[in-house]
Amino acid sequence: xxxxxxxxxxxxxxxxxxxxxxxxxxxxxxxxxxxxxxxxxxxxxxxxxxxxxxxxxxxxxxxxxxxxxxxxxxxxxxxxxxxxxxxxxxxxxxxxxxxxxxxxxxxxxxxxxxxxxxxxxxxxxxxxxxxxxxxxxxxxxxxxxxxxxxxxxxxxxxxxxxxxxxxxxxxxxxxxxxxxxxxxxxxxxxxxxxxxxxxxxxxxxxxxxxxxxxxxxxxxxxxxxxxxxxxxxxxxxxxxxxxxxxxxxxxxxxxxxx
Amino acid sequence: xxxxxxxxxxxxxxxxxxxxxxxxxxxxxxxxxxxxxxxxxxxxxxxxxxxxxxxxxxxxxxxxxxxxxxxxxxxxxxxxxxxxxxxxxxxxxxxxxxxxxxx
Numbered sequence: 001x002x003x004x005x006x007x008x009x010x011x012x013x014x015x016x017x018x019x020x021x022x023x024x025x026x027x028x029x030x031x032x033x034x035x036x037x038x039x040x041x042x043x044x045x046x047x048x049x050x051x052x053x054x055x056x057x058x059x060x061x062x063x064x065x066x067x068x069x070x071x072x073x074x075x076x077x078x079x080x081x082x083x084x085x086x087x088x089x090x091x092x093x094x095x096x097x098x099x100x101x102x103x104x105x106x107x108x109x110x111x112x113x114x115x116x117x118x119x120x121x122x123x124x125x126x127x128x129x130x131x132x133x134x135x136x137x138x139x140x141x142x143x144x145x146x147x148x149x150x151x152x153x154x155x156x157x158x159x160x161x162x163x164x165x166x167x168x169x170x171x172x173x174x175x176x177x178x179x180x181x182x183x184x185x186x187x188x189x190x191x192x193x194x195x196x197x198x199x200x201x202x203x204x205x206x207x208x209x210x211x212x213x214x215x216x217x218x219x220x221x222x223x224x225x226x227x228x229x230x231x232x233x234x235x236x237x238x239x240x241x242x243x244x245x246x247x248x249x250x251x252x253x254x255x256x257x258x
Numbered sequence: 259x260x261x262x263x264x265x266x267x268x269x270x271x272x273x274x275x276x277x278x279x280x281x282x283x284x285x286x287x288x289x290x291x292x293x294x295x296x297x298x299x300x301x302x303x304x305x306x307x308x309x310x311x312x313x314x315x316x317x318x319x320x321x322x323x324x325x326x327x328x329x330x331x332x333x334x335x336x337x338x339x340x341x342x343x344x345x346x347x348x349x350x351x352x353x354x355x356x357x358x359x360x361x
Binding site for chain 2: 192193194195197198212213220223
């Protein structure tokens with residue numbers, strides 16, 4: 001069975017891709033291997049690739065994920081990295097280029113479980129974080145120290161990508177921490193819950209079904225239940241060390257209540 | 259004439275005896291750490307408030323005058339140098355953003 005007949009479940013929607021050029025089937029299967037197989041794809045949403053020989057696996061995967069986000073009705077999808085430690089799940093958000101992926105991967109390489117490196121689904125209502133097994137897109141410049149901690153990419157894996165390392169296992173623990181990453185300085189400071197809620201709201205992808213009031217309500221509840229900090233560090237190592245120390249520390253009495 | 263007067267009152271600078279309310283459809287969501295979120299259903303916009311601003315907005319009931327609010331806030335935050343002009347300027351800013359109106 002070719003990849004065209006296979007399918008994947010992404011953000012709760014079953015998909016299959018039609019017209020995938022044979023030359024990219026292997027790469028596409030590799031990129032989507034972190035998502036559950038759809039099994040019987042009779043009710044699957046069909047992504048018509050069109051058989052263009054120049055269509056890359058990366059473009060098809062991007063289309064599929066975007067379509068999944070647009071169709072998600074029971075999850076918020078946040079531009080966020082996420083790792084799971086002893087305290088619970090920690091979300092990492094920040095402006096584009098702030099270093100979310102670097103910090104997330106740094107924390108993963110330091111022993112925390114990877115939940116998501118780029119997009120983190122959060123269930124409506126329950127606010128449970130969901131592991132998002134998208135292949136890691138690592139086309140930026142990462143510190144040698146970080147790269148030294150990550151196992152080498154499998155042979156023949158698509159360039160600039162790395163397989164999502166932990167697709168199996170129990171659902172991630174409840175969100176316990178939020179790190180808002182900003183550039184520059186060497187500082188870590190607690191965030192008020194209202195500001196944390198707004199930062200979370202800003203990270204939610206505004207899909208066609210986005211409902212501002214409902215999203216705000218859920219992000220307020222999410223912010224109310226977790227410890228939030230702003231993190232400003234000049235280097236990924238500095239941010240990583242500070243975040244790791246924070247995530248390994250218990251909640252000081254009264255923290256976040258000032 | 260009534261409507262014109264009302265518009266003038268709502269856009270003029272407030273005084274010590276002015277009272278204020280949230281615009282219809284605006285909700286104040288207090289949070290556990292004293293901060294709060296103001297949400298406007300009409301605008302689909304929200305603002306995050308620190309504990310001082312959150313407390314100030316909790317007086318947006320059309321009953322508390324600015325001078326009464328100032329007294330209350332000075333009692334609650336005795337270490338802060340709160341001036342009526344600061345409160346009025348903040349409330350004016352909220353009014354300009356259509357989150358609040360002078361009553």
